[in-house]
Amino acid sequence: MTHSTSQSPSRSQHSLHYRGSQPTHIQFGDFAPRRAPSRGAQVPYPRQYRPVHSPPMANVSQATYGPPPVSSVRRQPRVRRRVARRSSRSYLLAGGSMLALAALVVGPKPMMNRSVDSATDRVVCQETVQAKSVLSRAELSELLAISERAPKADVQAVIEEPYCTLPPVEVREGVTAQRVAYPLEFNPETWFVVLYEGDEYAGFDFSFSRN
């Protein structure tokens, strides 16, 4: 909707609407649409209109349209404003229903994610041991040759100090596990995570997309 196309039909509506009852205003609206309509005619009309059609909308339209500064009153004849209010209301309705639909569709996931933080925290480094520590291909292949349940010293003979330690975790009742992480030299976003239980090497895994 452009400014020029909307102006001519609304002006004719304006004149039709008032032809019977208020002939003085027709002339006023027809011949001087860009001049300020009389303040007396301007104010009572929207006040009658708003409560009849949609009382809850009164606040919204009051906030967006009502009582406008004098400059804006001059630019927009009142009937055009009524059309605008109607279309904006229908769009608001359509938008609202779409919003409700979208909330239904995508709602459950953010709700679950919100409760995530309260339940458990994502595992991050507890303490950085050696910031420059990485795992080379040679070290990795040597590590993979070590079987689970081997002594911790066997693993530590192959790899140097880890990049960081993860918070200790108790998976098995009565046994606290230590975890250390090594970014791969050839792919630093992938971490090689090692889990020890006491002096025993329990196993490893690759954690992807780490920072």
Add this chain to the structure above:
Amino acid sequence: MRSRLSLSLSCLKALCWLGVLGLGACSLTQAQVPSRQIPVQQSWTLQPGSQVGGFKVMGGLGDISIDVQGGQVRAPFDGQLQPTDSETCVAFTSPEVPAYLFRLCGVTKPRLGDVIAGQVMGRSQVLQFAAMRRQPDGQWAIVEPATDMLEKTLGAVGK
């Protein structure tokens, strides 16, 4: 007014796309997740999924049975939920907890695939929880799960 109109139009478009994407995401998350074989070291005759006297075994030796009463089962860590050979059981593994696997039986409508810590993996009436530790030969030995781990899985941390 023109800007308001175009704004609301673009909002509508965005919401439409959001809805489409949301539906797409929902269907994608339920896409095929490879099934997980769990060779259990303790090869007992009766395990979850096997039959006895024409009835289905829900939990075996080593499973902790918890009366969840239709409550939520949550991921204790960031990890992956996979189906198993048994219809009633799913396997949870986490790269942050190497060498361990959790077998959860009796979970209805499990959210298979990648899950993040604390995310709901499904619901259960009576949950059969088994913690397993990886053995050098690739088998999994059932071990006693820590209470803290179970609390995380039931979302009872901080209550």
